[in-house]
Amino acid sequence: MIKRVLLFVSFLTLFYSCRKDIEMPFTEKKQSVLFSSQISGQVQTRVSGNQWDQNDSISIFMFEGNTLNANSVIAEGFNKQFITNSSGNFSPKNSNNEIRFPKWKSVNFKSFYPFQSGDTFNRRLDISDQQDQSHIDYLVGGSASNSSVQEGPVKLTMERIMSKIQFSVKGKGIQGVTAKFHELETEGVFNLEDGSLKHTKSFKEVEGKVIKSGEETIIEWIVFPGKLSNQSKIVFKNNNGDTYTWDIANQDIDYAAGNRYQYSIVLGDEGEVITKPNISYMELPIIANSADLEYNFKMTPDRSKRNFAMLYDKKNRLALWVAYPLSRDYLGNQKRSNAWAFDPAFPNQFQPHLSKGFGRGFDRGHQIPSADRTRNRAENATTFYFTNMTAQASSMNQGVWAKLEIKVRNWAKSAGVDTMYVVTGAAIQTKTDSRIDYVNDNSGKQVAKPKYYYKALAMKRGKEYYTIGFKINNEPMNTQADPNSYRTTVSDLEKETGHTFFPGLSEDKKQTINNSVWR
Missing domain, CATH: 3.40.570.10 (Extracellular Endonuclease, subunit A)
Structure with a gap:
């Protein structure tokens, strides 16, 4: 039996030594895609400012050409989940979400925060719960130019879809003040193909996020860009049970995506709401967001x-x-x-x-x-x-x-x-x-x-x-x-x-x- 095995091994050695001129099968190693990301714009509306949080996850779409659609998207790169360790460097959540550069093709990438499962290009937006605002600070982004196999991660620039309204509230009984936003639009659909935001005309009463208490209270909401409903108003309530109503719709402001609008609010002794716009520095115009x-x-x-x-x-x-x-x-x-x-x-x-x-x-x-x-x-x-x-x-x-x-x-x-x-x-x-x-x-x-x-x-x-x-x-x-x-x-x-x-x-x-x- 040993002699037979030795003869077989000798035969294989002789066979391959005589076939050095014949190409052996070769499998090209494709490079796995990784991403780095920055959040553009002046106003930082995320809880962690312009930094990512641990385990934040985004959706990634890989496509050919300059436009994401059903014909250009690459199946192996459709809605893959990538996560970060808070550094802004994103890697696939697991092996099932890995993306590799296709052979002989240059590709583009589009991203969305937070990750949503699904087999369409529509992303559901719901801001009815304002208590964890990092999860409703919706961001869309993409790569700056076509990419192929390269050294280092693909750079993504993320832009905010939503706006933020923030109040610094002072007045009697302020230590326990809360506020509700009446007739706030809470749902929409963002289309990744054309970048459009469709409103569903769903209005609710939404409790504001209280992020600081003491001598003054900070209350804020993330809102859809554009103008508020004509019926929108904010009702403040102090720790004595007194209520103060502000018809914010009368401001007639066209809220811009990615910007924060700050107001100083004083709750008066006669039940009135005294408001004043507040900005960080007087000279700064409202900032426009763009990849360029x-x-x-x-x-x-x-x-x-x-x-x-x-x-x-x-x-x-x-x-x-x-x-x-x-x-x-x-x-x-x-x-x-x-x-x-x-x-x-x-x-x-x-x-x-x-x-x-x-x-x-x-x-x-x-x-x-x-x-x-x-x-x-x-x-x-x-x-x-x-x-x-x-x-x-x-x-x-x-x-x-x-x-x-x-x-x-x-x-x-x-x-x-x-x-x-x-x-x-x-x-x-x-x-x-x-x-x-x-x-x-x-x-x-x-x-x-x-x-x-x-x-x-x-x-x-x-x-x-x-x-x-x-x-x-x-x-x-x-x-x-x-x-x-x-x-x-x-x-x-x-x-x-x-x-x-x-x-x-x-x-x-x-x-x-x-x-x-x-x-």
């Missing part, structure tokens, strides 16, 4: 005070607006540092390379001027980040725009002025012209050229606020042009740009220009 837009907030280098914020367009390599406070605290004797540099807050590939300027009749136009940050060299150097630069027509930049910047500083230093809040914007499209023009940076990469520039100003003097706007086309012009020829209201700037400026101010404040103030 990134909000960035900067403190001064010594961390002593806020510096400026921007909404940055990574695709077109410029800030759509830069917002900042201006007062004597930021002004001194520091000269221009000319510290041209990449902004450390963004990867270099998303910024223009502008060590030598644009050339061809265009300046490196600052949105926050160098002269608005002259307290010390470190603060001044931040204004020379390439993210703060735009292609500005030289004669316009050195003429009327420079005069306007001087006027703004003089207003900020005027007697009785507390702070000037400034939003400087560079519009690359208009209402009637969606085409984007480009110039090249020092590396030959395209950078969008603004069609016009604007400034939205809000002056705080005493307890009052005064506003004015300016809008100037980005084109060669007489250097003697007068900035006063380009005055407009902040309200009209909002209509032109689509941005909401100074959300803490009433519409009346933004519709008027007080000529005795803006001289």
Whole structure:
């Protein structure tokens, strides 16, 4: 028997040694897909801010082309469940949820939080229970570009579908205050194919989430974007059993997805509800969420005070607006540092390379001027980040725009002025012209050229606020042009740009220009 086995082994050895020229079967090892994720937007509505929680899970869909639908989705990548350890790095929950890059194909990915089982592209939204808000902070996301077998995880950018309303409540008997939202729409369906949100017109009375008690109470709700029902109202109840009703529908606010709307509420002695919008910083516009837009907030280098914020367009390599406070605290004797540099807050590939300027009749136009940050060299150097630069027509930049910047500083230093809040914007499209023009940076990469520039100003003097706007086309012009020829209201700037400026101010404040103030 042993002799037979040895003969058989010898035969196999001889057989394969004579067949070295014949290909042996080979199975290609496909790479398993992993994901990393960031939550975009300024306002963080999740319980853990902009960080993920342990074991958060998302749905993943893999598809060919640029659009997710029944024809493009890949069956092996349909609604797979991925989880995170709170780092934002996602891996399959188990082997059944693994996804592998298909051979010879480039693919895209779409994601949804939280994971929902099912065999359709519709995601069910239900906000009737507000007590665990992390589970109803619905997010949708996707990969930035087509992917194939690659090193490292696929990056997902997640955006919020919902809005948040938050109240800081003060008044008598406040330690035990609660609130119910009457006629709140609680159900909807989000379609992952086209990104549409369908409302089911289901309205309920919903208890608010109380997240802090003491001298004041914080109460909040996550709500569907858009306008509330005409019948919506909030009923507050203190620990004495007294009730206070606020007809919130009368605010007539079109709530934007991904944004938080804060109010200071005082429950009066006569049963009245006194409300005041509250925002973190007066100068900040309402933030738009997009995969190509990134909000960035900067403190001064010594961390002593806020510096400026921007909404940055990574695709077109410029800030759509830069917002900042201006007062004597930021002004001194520091000269221009000319510290041209990449902004450390963004990867270099998303910024223009502008060590030598644009050339061809265009300046490196600052949105926050160098002269608005002259307290010390470190603060001044931040204004020379390439993210703060735009292609500005030289004669316009050195003429009327420079005069306007001087006027703004003089207003900020005027007697009785507390702070000037400034939003400087560079519009690359208009209402009637969606085409984007480009110039090249020092590396030959395209950078969008603004069609016009604007400034939205809000002056705080005493307890009052005064506003004015300016809008100037980005084109060669007489250097003697007068900035006063380009005055407009902040309200009209909002209509032109689509941005909401100074959300803490009433519409009346933004519709008027007080000529005795803006001289």
